[in-house]
Amino acid sequence: MNLGELLWAPSPSRVEASQMHAFMRAMSAKHGFAADWASLHRWSVERREVFWREMLALSGAPLPMDDGRTVVGEGLLGTRWFPGVLLNYAAHLMRHRDDRPAIVAEDERGRTRRLTHHDVRAAASRCAQHLLRIGLDEGDRVVGFVPNIPEAVIAMLAASSRGMIWSSCSPDFGIQGVLDRFGQIAPRVLFAADGYTYNGKPIDCLNRLRAIVEKIPSIEKVIVIPFLNEHPDLSGLRNAETWASFVDDYPQPEEVAYRSIPFDHPLFIMYSSGTTGIPKCIVHGHGGTMLQHAKEHILHCDLRRDDVMMYFTTCGWMMWNWLVSALGVGSTIVLYEGSPTHPGIRHLWELAERTGITVFGTSPKFIAACENAGIHPGREHDLSKLRCLLSTGSPLTVENFAWVYENVKADLQLSSISGGTDIISCFVLGNPILPVHAGEIQCKGLGMDVHAYDEDRRSVVGRKGELVCASSFPSQPVGFWNDPDGSKYRKAYFEDIPGVWRHGDYIEFTPRGGAIIYGRSDATLNPGGVRIGTAEIYRIVEALDEVTDSIVVGKDVDGDVDVCLFVVLRPGVTLDAALEKRIRDRIAAGATRRHVPKHIRQVPAIPYTISGKKVELAVRNVIHDLEVKNKDALSNPESLEHFRGLV
Template sequence: MSRLLWQPSPERVRGSNMYRFMEKVNQAHGTRFQGYDDLYRWSVDHIPDFWARVWDFTGIRSSAPYTEVVDDPLKMPGAKWFSGARLNFAENLLRHRDDHTALVFCSEGERHRLLTYAQLYAGVAKTAAALKALGIAPGDRVAGFMPNMPEAVIAMLAAASLGAVWSSCSPDFGAKSVLDRFGQSSPKVLFAADGYFFKGKAIDSLPRIREVCGALSGLEKVVIVPYTRPDPEIGTLEKAVLFSDFQDPDARTIDFVQLPFDHPLYIMYSSGTTGPPKSFVQGAGGVLIQQLKEQVLHTGLTRDDTIFYFTTCGWMMWNWLTSALATGATVALYDGSPFHPGPGVLWRYAEKEGFTVFGTSAGYLAALRDSGFCPGDSHNLSPLKTLLSTGSPLSPDGFDFVYGKIKADLQLASISGGTDINSCFVLGNPMGPVYAGEIQCRGLGVRVAAYDEQGRAVVNRSGELVCEAAIPSMPLYFWNDPDGEKYRQAYFGRFPGVWTHGDFIQINDNGGVVIFGRSDATLNPGGVRIGTAEIYRQVETLDEVEDALVVGQNWKNDVRVILFVKPAPGHELTDALKEKIRAVIRANASPRHVPAKIVAAPDIPYTLNMKKVELAVKKILDGKDPGNRDALKNPESLDFFMGLEDLIEHR
């Protein structure tokens, strides 16, 4: 049985948005639900009724009502949602236009800006008017190559107000990685900052912007936001204009273009580690209602909250975070390293602004723990009520760190979903308990199951994460996939008519979920399926290990498990440490989890969105091409693995 770490008080449960929503359902449908399990079962058994209730509860604004919630929730892909409705995504996020703080912005240099909802609306109005004057119309593409700053939010909302399709990359992406993405969608306008800050240095983006713009066909305007310097030199950058000169100073109002529920809003991109990034086209209404469900019900956001997520514009959590504007909450943005000038930088920000919701990655929490920094000892975090973690599975040790060193009385919501759906499959439940190493629940209205290899749903056993019914934020289609074949093969090839996500999970009989890692990186020694996260959870408990990567190598008609270890500073991978690692894994996982080989590595490869790259290393060890190195944050790290002749040649 998992260890109970936190239980909401009865007062907190009754005061939650989730509880109020459950009462609304009871009143409207004559039900008598008392807790989350009953509500969840109803939500996936009565999908049209559930999403209609979400529409009303979150106050979605539309100029024309919907005539049908969904034509067939079992039709995947291709379910048609909220037919007849006409709305605008940006209008829903800008429904508040008062002096309440909308955006807070901080960077490493402690630069600090506040924008009220009135000021945000005014900035979007000026930018939208300029885009309209340029001829931007529904369906045109507008892109951002920006730090996580207010101008990125303004540009996205301005594009969405006109029905244009937005996509963005983080400024630390190399020119080829940017072109791998924007080169597919051919934006007409590119918003970019002159640079960004990282570890105390100002990084110049203009040379990469020049390279990107020179290769993008159909680009009509490049809008440069001065950030690292007050007056960047853009004279040699063709079609470039400064942001302040681009905006229409006389614009006061926004004419929000009213569009169908499934009008394209975003083009999101996969990591691209196995080839060119897949381009997911997502609808405005689907993203809106799905993300509002998660923020209002599962996260509990209200106008009194200040929500922060440590993210860049190249990660879906940026898109998720910006949707919180629709709740009227204050959204906190940050640009820079989370460890410069020290590990307390984000927690000073949290204390100063009174964060009530703090979002980050499991990797950040592990690094914070390893640094020895204890936020709860040095900062007043009394307003903090929820901590969100995603990006990779959070180990039980990570749960213990949050409750022991950050704050004992908060909801730790480990969440997991995907860029492809721009939302979550499994996430937090403000009415329920938190157990070590376990995600609290499956998302309302999301029919998640774990399938064994025969396609049978299993409980208390590991299996493939599948979704048995459509949700509104599933991609409309892939860009440049006219017959939909790439889309179908990506998600519906293994179990026809059922979304197969690619994660290896276990759904417990208490409704909680454990994620073991990507199923395509699942280890199969002796035919037994093992999730990589099961091994990481044990290795992460050792102070002598800074990072690790585990892969399964094809070996003598079987698979052997190889663990690569990056020792912590001051430590070496000695025989004694290897034996300690084996003993910890054997005792706390099982003998079959013990690696056949443990090898010291100077660095662990990560994607640009900071996810471990197991498949590329596995390919190398199996004698294959590792794939697209430009999708990695540290591509040079692969050189070490390619030099392991003994492992590669003697398979």
């Protein structure tokens, strides 16, 4: 299969039934532009203040106050969105008052819980009342060291309903990884589980929890959620109680008392990956998060009340926040806690069949694992309700696209999406009214003025360049925590190319409007001065039957760069001269001679972040005998030792 090959196109009836099509027709009639996708996107960027005002109305968010102003100020650093609006993110998510399912939660042991919208509101009310009783107020930080379970959602909603700021880490973080994050923001309350399970193994968190609480003196209260044991041992934990005792003080929940707060009031503190230093604390606001997620869910995913959405994620990744926001549409969200492949590779597909998932979110790593296992989910499971498959974390290869359409479902919107924690949303993503082409992301996000800039800072099409955003948008960070003059924020996104947001991805926009991401800019290879995206090599190498995973980095040698490729091979396969030649020949044929690695080495594992992203920079540091900072940000830091001395 070739890059750009047409794989799927929505039927005319599917296009006409979509919310994107309805919005396009309505805006075309109201604002006087042609009723086609290109015109809609152009209007959404050129008249962005009108577009985002229309989007706010479409979201259905309760607005206790709105003075009619949409945007004040100029430029990416000087703009303020909806300065006269008061709202509340939690009020938007909990505006549905019925007994339809809101959350279906399942773990790898098969334990299932179902909560209605009424259940979620009642539990959040109890939790919020207790937070207020112990003295918390607007702006205080409430944090979670939690698995992907309903209590995490409820605690977040309770805190945000009163203007407190939520931040979370998944329990697979080490002590230092948690301290590097929570230690910067001085939380007053910590929600934590007593443990979690992964690949069938119970992992106790209480000793780590004691160490974390001991090292963060601002923590005044600890609420422990029983996950492994019904009665966890709370000894040695400062001012701790169980979840049940915390919420059961209010057996008759009152109506949730939402605090009406400004559009840009802090909602979440998110964290950069931390693989190059102490994580940056990225602050996102109530309004920007709500509005951007509503746009992506309603229009780009065509999400409705009767949909069931699952994204495999942890509470330490922005896709958790993105998933939970689907409650604002009134959809059911599926929370899965545990390994996606335990007790077997078919487990999540079984979950999709069992719960009637309509929108299934995953990663290229999981899709590749399914392909390598030789399974056929569409034949083996009833996926008749599945209509959209989302993937993020790294670029989907052409082979990934082909496998999905051949083995999952032929009539399916396959949306590779890309953005990041920095914007808590997407720059490029899917679209229910556009076709899917192999290896391409379908389109730019509405309202997102994104471009590929060449070396002369010109916007180019059909050529690779730096991903930039040239105009402001509501889900820009409010700022960084502990950055009073904004210098860290400016340095992160605006220093290299003044006047635009430089995102750090190496991208190409195709003439038809699709996007191809070639990897991170800081991992781009430069042999002989020619820029090569790492994904260009991954797409070719990982299509070989013998290769299950790979990572490619550059090694500095005498003023030039040697391309170094490391491969994980199938069990029983060894990297010999014949296989090396096959790899080199395949890369030369599929790309150029400049892409061919100087060195190819076999390793037992590739290092990943906890959120499932390859860490080229850490491997690059190892082969240059440089320090690797913040190994706690990696899911398998021990794998780095295999690279030492290989080239």
